Amino acid sequence: MNRGAALLCLLLLCCDAGSQPEDSRRSLQLEPTPSNVSHERSVLVHMFNWPFKDVTAELPRLRDAGFSHVLVSPPQLSNGQPWWGRYQPLDYRILYGPLGTEADFRAMNRVADELGLKIVVDVVLNHMANLGLAPEHLYYPPENIPDTPADLLARHDIRPGSLFQPEHFHSAGCIRNWGNHAEVVRLRLCGPSPDAGLPDLRTGTLSGGHGPATENWHPEVLAAHREYLKRLMAMGADGFRFDAVKHMPPAYFRALYADLIPSDFWTYGEVIATSPADYERDLEPYLRTGLMDFMDFPLAATLRDAFQYGGSLTALRDPEQRRRALAGSIAVTFVTNHDVWGNADGLGLRYADHTDEMLAHAFILGREAGIPYIYSQRQAERDVTPNEYVRFHRNNRLRSMIAFHNRMLGTDFGWLKVDDTLLIFRRGNRGLVLINKSAHQLT
Numbered sequence: 001m002n003r004g005a006a007l008l009c010l011l012l013l014c015c016d017a018g019s020q021p022e023d024s025r026r027s028l029q030l031e032p033t034p035s036n037v038s039h040e041r042s043v044l045v046h047m048f049n050w051p052f053k054d055v056t057a058e059l060p061r062l063r064d065a066g067f068s069h070v071l072v073s074p075p076q077l078s079n080g081q082p083w084w085g086r087y088q089p090l091d092y093r094i095l096y097g098p099l100g101t102e103a104d105f106r107a108m109n110r111v112a113d114e115l116g117l118k119i120v121v122d123v124v125l126n127h128m129a130n131l132g133l134a135p136e137h138l139y140y141p142p143e144n145i146p147d148t149p150a151d152l153l154a155r156h157d158i159r160p161g162s163l164f165q166p167e168h169f170h171s172a173g174c175i176r177n178w179g180n181h182a183e184v185v186r187l188r189l190c191g192p193s194p195d196a197g198l199p200d201l202r203t204g205t206l207s208g209g210h211g212p213a214t215e216n217w218h219p220e221v222l223a224a225h226r227e228y229l230k231r232l233m234a235m236g237a238d239g240f241r242f243d244a245v246k247h248m249p250p251a252y253f254r255a256l257y258a259d260l261i262p263s264d265f266w267t268y269g270e271v272i273a274t275s276p277a278d279y280e281r282d283l284e285p286y287l288r289t290g291l292m293d294f295m296d297f298p299l300a301a302t303l304r305d306a307f308q309y310g311g312s313l314t315a316l317r318d319p320e321q322r323r324r325a326l327a328g329s330i331a332v333t334f335v336t337n338h339d340v341w342g343n344a345d346g347l348g349l350r351y352a353d354h355t356d357e358m359l360a361h362a363f364i365l366g367r368e369a370g371i372p373y374i375y376s377q378r379q380a381e382r383d384v385t386p387n388e389y390v391r392f393h394r395n396n397r398l399r400s401m402i403a404f405h406n407r408m409l410g411t412d413f414g415w416l417k418v419d420d421t422l423l424i425f426r427r428g429n430r431g432l433v434l435i436n437k438s439a440h441q442l443t
Contacts, residue, residue, distance in 0.1 A: 042409060043365070043372050043402050044069040044120065045393050048338050049083045050378045052100035056108045063115045065393060066402040069266075069371070070112065071120045071241055075105050076228065079129060084342065086122075087243060088129035088198060091163050092228040095235075102235070109236025118238035120266070125225050125256075126247040127189060127198035128164065168218050170200040181281060182206040185249055203248040217252055226260055238266065242292065245269035246282045250289050257291055268293035268332050272339065274301035274348060276323040287330070296333045296370060297347075299325035303335060303363065304349050307356040307437055312420040316363060328369025335360040336389070337375050354388050358397060359435050365401040366425065366433035368413055372405065374398065404431065 045067045047055050055072055062070060073083075077091040081098055095102040112119045174190035174197050177183050186205045188197030204217040229240065240261075245253075261267065269292050273283040279298055286294070302324040306315040319325035335357055340349045351357045364372045376393040392398065411428030418424070421438035 043067050043374065043405060044071055044332065045374045045376055046071040046337065047073075047393075048375060048377045049073050049086065049099070051098070052104040052108045054378060056104075056111050059108075059111055059115050059117055062393065063117055065399050066406045067117065067374075067393070069118045069120050069239065071122060071373075072108070073099060074122045074124050074243075075099060075232075076124070083338070085129075087124050088127070089124055090129050092224055093163060106235050109238075112238075113236060118266070119236065120239035120241055121232050121237045122241045122243060123229070123232075124243045125201070126203065126244040127200050128169075130196065130198050163224060164201070164221070168202055168221050170202055170205075172196060179281065181246070181285075184282075185247055189244070189247070200247070203252045206249055217255070222252070222255055225256060229256070230260060233265070240265075240267045242267065242269040245286055245294075246271045250285050253286070253289060253291055266293070267291070268295065270295050270339070271297065272347060273297050279323045287326075293330045293332055293371075294326060295337070295373070296326045296331040298323060299331065299333055299364075299370075300335065300349055303360045304351060307360050308352065313423045313435070313437060314418055314420060316423060317415060317418050326370070328367070331370035332373050333364040333367075333370035334373035334375070335364065337373070338377075341389075356437065357388075359437055361398060362401055362433065362435055363423075365405040366408075366427070366431075366435075368409065368411070368427070374402075404433075407431070 043066060045062060047058070047070060050058070050072070052072065052075070055070065059070070074086045074089070075095045075097075076089045077094040078085045078088060078097040079090055086097070086099070095105050109119050170186050170188075173187045175184055175187045182205065185203075186200070188200045190197035201221050202216070202218040203221060232240070242253075269286060271283045271286060271294055273279045274297050276298075283294065283298075286292075299319060302315050302319045305311050306313050315324065320327055325331070336349065336351075340346050351360075361372075361374075364370070374393055375389055376391060377389050378391070380387055380390055408427040408431045411430060414426045416424040416426055416432075421440075422434075422436050424432065424434045426432050
C-alpha cells in the first residue's frame, strides 16, 4: 500500500455488534446525517475569517456534520481585509468590519441557538492595532489610523473620542527575550524592523521572569474589556477563546472573570507552548488559575513529531505524563490552526504530507480526551493555508471521523498495540481505531 492510500487503514467500527445487522458491522460511515449523529456532540469547528452571514448560512451543515461548537473570528471594529486585521482591534465598543455588523452577529447567534449549536468568540485583549509602521513614541491610535468614525459612534450611541489614551498602554518597546515571561507580558509584539509593534494595553506586569503579578493594570482597560465581554454574552455568545494569553498576567484574568463569567460558561486560551520548557514557563502559571481550558499545543507538537518521517507513534501513548500533552479535561486538541499557517516558521508544527495530517485528525477524533478542534477557512488566502483546509469541515473523511467520535462518547479507552508505525486502540466494545503511518500493507 502506498502512502497516498494510508487512510484506508483507518478502521472505524461504529456499530454495536449486539444490535446491528451483520452487513453493517464493518461499515465505514462516509456521509453522516442527523439521524446517525449523536445528540452529545463535542467537536469545535473554527470558521476562520468567515463573515457572520456566511457562518449563519453554514450552520445547518455544521449541525448535520456533528459539530457542537463554532468558533468565529474576532468581531470588534477592525480595519482592512487581510485576516490578521481581525487580530488588531480598533475599538471594543463597536462590532463592525469585514466580517459584518452587530446585527449580523446577533442573527448568527440566534440561528445557532435554534439549531442547538454554541457560538464561541475569538477575543483579542492584549493589544490594539498598528496597521502601519508608526514611530516608537506613539501609542494608540497612531497618526495614520483615524479615530473611530463619528458616524459609527453615533449609530451605536457612543460619545465621540478614542476608547484609550496613552496612559492606557505600556511603554513602547519590542519583545526580544521570549524566555523572560515578564518581558513577554510588558512589551510589544513586533514585526521586522522598523515596525514599532502592536500597542500593548496595560493589563498588568510581572515582577520578574517567573515572579508574581503586580496588580498595576489600568482600571479603565479592565473595565473596557469586561464591558466588551459582557456585551458579547448579552448578544448570545456561548464561549470565548482568549488570544495571546501569555502576554497578560494570570492575575488579570482573575480580575476579568470576577463576578462576570459564570463557571459553566466555556472559555479557553491560546498559549503557544510546544516543548516541556515552554510548558513550565509559559503555560503552567495559567493552568494553576483553573479558569479556562487551553489549546493543546504540547499535543500538537507531539503529533507532528510522531507522524513526520522518522517519527514514532509510541510518542502518542500517554504523552500528558511527559508534559507532551494537556490533561484531556482541559484540552482543546488540534492538528493545525491559523497560527501554524500565519507564522513564517509554522511554529514547527507544519506537516510535509497532508495524509499525515489526516491520520493525526483520526487520532484526536478517535479519542475521548479533549474537545477536538477543526480548522476550516472560507477561501484560500495568501500565506495562510493550503487548499486542503478551505471548507475543510465538508471533507467526507473528516465527517466520518466526527461521526465516530460522537458515537463513542462515554465509552472507555484501551490501548491494544502501539509501535513506531502502527497504533490500535479500542473504544469500549463498540469502536476500534487503527492507524498505520507506514507504506507497508497491514496483515
